Amino acid sequence: MSDLAPRRNPSAAAARPVGAPDDAPGNASGEDPAFSGPLWRVALEGTTASLPFIVSVIPFGMLFGAVATAAGLDPLKAMVLTVAVIAGASQFAFIELLSDQAPVIVAVAAALAVNLRMAMYSASLAPHIGKAPAWVRLIAGFFVVDQVYGLSMRRWAVIPHEPLPRKLAFYFGVAVPMSSAWVACSALGLAVGGSIPGWLPVDFMPPAMFLAIVAPMIRGTANICAALAAVAASLALAWAPWNLGLIVAAAVGMGVGAAVEIRLARRSAGSPGRTEAPR
Amino acid sequence: MIAVSDATLWAAIAALGVCTYLIRWSFIGLAGGREFPEWAMRLLRYVPVTVLPAMVAPMVVWPRALEGETDPYRILAALTVLLIGAVTGRLLLSIVSGIGLLLLLQTFA
Numbered sequence: 001m002s003d004l005a006p007r008r009n010p011s012a013a014a015a016r017p018v019g020a021p022d023d024a025p026g027n028a029s030g031e032d033p034a035f036s037g038p039l040w041r042v043a044l045e046g047t048t049a050s051l052p053f054i055v056s057v058i059p060f061g062m063l064f065g066a067v068a069t070a071a072g073l074d075p076l077k078a079m080v081l082t083v084a085v086i087a088g089a090s091q092f093a094f095i096e097l098l099s100d101q102a103p104v105i106v107a108v109a110a111a112l113a114v115n116l117r118m119a120m121y122s123a124s125l126a127p128h129i130g131k132a133p134a135w136v137r138l139i140a141g142f143f144v145v146d147q148v149y150g151l152s153m154r155r156w157a158v159i160p161h162e163p164l165p166r167k168l169a170f171y172f173g174v175a176v177p178m179s180s181a182w183v184a185c186s187a188l189g190l191a192v193g194g195s196i197p198g199w200l201p202v203d204f205m206p207p208a209m210f211l212a213i214v215a216p217m218i219r220g221t222a223n224i225c226a227a228l229a230a231v232a233a234s235l236a237l238a239w240a241p242w243n244l245g246l247i248v249a250a251a252v253g254m255g256v257g258a259a260v261e262i263r264l265a266r267r268s269a270g271s272p273g274r275t276e277a278p279r
Numbered sequence: 280m281i282a283v284s285d286a287t288l289w290a291a292i293a294a295l296g297v298c299t300y301l302i303r304w305s306f307i308g309l310a311g312g313r314e315f316p317e318w319a320m321r322l323l324r325y326v327p328v329t330v331l332p333a334m335v336a337p338m339v340v341w342p343r344a345l346e347g348e349t350d351p352y353r354i355l356a357a358l359t360v361l362l363i364g365a366v367t368g369r370l371l372l373s374i375v376s377g378i379g380l381l382l383l384l385q386t387f388a
Contacts, residue, residue, distance in 0.1 A: 052371040072280040077288060084296025094295060098281045104291045108298075115299045117330050122306035123319075124326040131312035141304025146331070153327045201381055203344035204353055207335040208360050212373035214331040215364025223328045230329035231336045238337045246333050253329030254322045261321060 035162070039169040046151070046173025052212070053147045054181040056205045059196050060088055061182050065189015066196065067092065071099045075190045082186040086145055086179050088206070090114040093243075113242040120250060121149040128156055128167055136168065143175035145182075146206075150213035157217055221264060226257025352388070356381035 068078035073095060085091055090111040097107035121144050129140055151174050156162065162170075196202060218227045230253025237245030281288070315323065339357040341347040360377035367373070 049370065052374055056374060073288075077292060081292050081295070084292065085299050087299060090295070090299065094291075095281070098283060098288075098291075101282065104283055104287055108291050108295050111295050112298050112302070115302055117334065118299070118303045119305050120323075120326050120330055122303055123310070123315075124323040126306040126310045127315060127320065127323070130307060130310055134308070134311075137307050137311070138304065141307050142300060144303035144307070146334075150327060150331060157327075199382070199385070201344065201353075201378065201385070203338065203342050204356065204378060204381055207338045207353075207357055208374045208377045210331045210335050211357060211360040211377070212364045212370050214327055215361045215373065216368040218328050218332075218365065223325070226325040227328045227332045230333040234333035234336045235340060238341065245337075246330070249333040250326070250329045253333060254325040257325035257329065258318070258321045261324075 035166070039165055042166045042169040043173030046170040046175075047177050049151050049155075050147065050174045050178045053151075053178060053209055056209050057088075057178070057181050058185050058188075059200055059202050060205055061185025062189035062192070063196055063202055064088060064091055064186045065191070066193055068095055068186075069190060069193055071095045078190055079183075079187060082183055085111075085115075086143075086182055087115055087118075088182070110242060113244060116243070116247055117250065118144050118149075120247075121146075124153065125149065128152070129164065129171060131164055132168060140168070140171065140175075143172070143179055145175070145179065146210060147178055147213065148175045150210065154213060154217055222257050222261040225260045226253045229253045229256035352381055352384040355384065 064082065065078065068081075069075075073081075081091060081094070085094075093114050094107050094111040097110055098104070102110075122141070125140075125144065129137070132140065148171065152167070152171050155170060156167065214227075218224055230249050233252040234245055234249035237248055239245070240248070283291070335357070339353050340349055342350055342353055356377045359380050360373045363369070363376045364373035
């Protein structure tokens, strides 16, 4: 079966690649929109897909500005931190630990542990954009952020063989506005201080963003088992220091997913109708 | 309040920035276009559906804003995002439904 088959199925609404509207040009002419049309349009699709996240990142960036100010971090250092790290959770962890008078080395290590998941993102992006020139990869590496990663993988799960320039156009189309928004909103937060309305559940925004991205990807037995195992392991390991529970939980989930996939493949490779594995 | 000397703080920020970059660049940069073995590709397929939910789960079940106290409304709102996201695939709709429901429950329930 063609990799592109699910995208042509109009009933599979959720299988539509992010950023590609139903009336994408090319559909009418019978050409595949995934492989034709100007690159800027693909980049624009990425930017459009990132808009909900840019909006969601506003209060979060402002909160960072407020927290940094409250901790006594001067605006210059706070901005350099934001630009150099672009990772909300680890920036918060870093400032919180320093405010609690933890040793500096501990604060750096803990913030890095929060970012360790990005190595997994990097590994799973490599098959898609690894063939880009080295200088492009140097820049792309800077933007491996949850939302950028999630939106890109979601698109490429549906159109895995999109040509490299188009994959890069989408990636940067998400990454540049998304990261700029984070930096700009942090600056705004530093400028205006803590003025986040109290009724806004800011802590719920990252979960809402990440769940919205990943929800349509959790399809089929193997994916569902992998996700459930990862969630269960993550909750069971929440006590673990250094955020390491997340890394272990993800590894458990990946192992479960791969094991289920192999089992299902073996079963369907056997004679049709037989449901039990051969002894 | 942060009570660390300027020089130390700058060094810490630089270390955090450089190391975070190296973590991000690691596989994209070093593996490049090389093919991964089949078993690795099989595992990597599950990175999005494991890392993102595993990261979210404790945030939803033990929200830091409530000092870790479980809030059924947040769990309900998270399940709403998941359901609407899975059915429609629409990003903004799923996010707004979840946060909207949470706000409604917080206000009226």
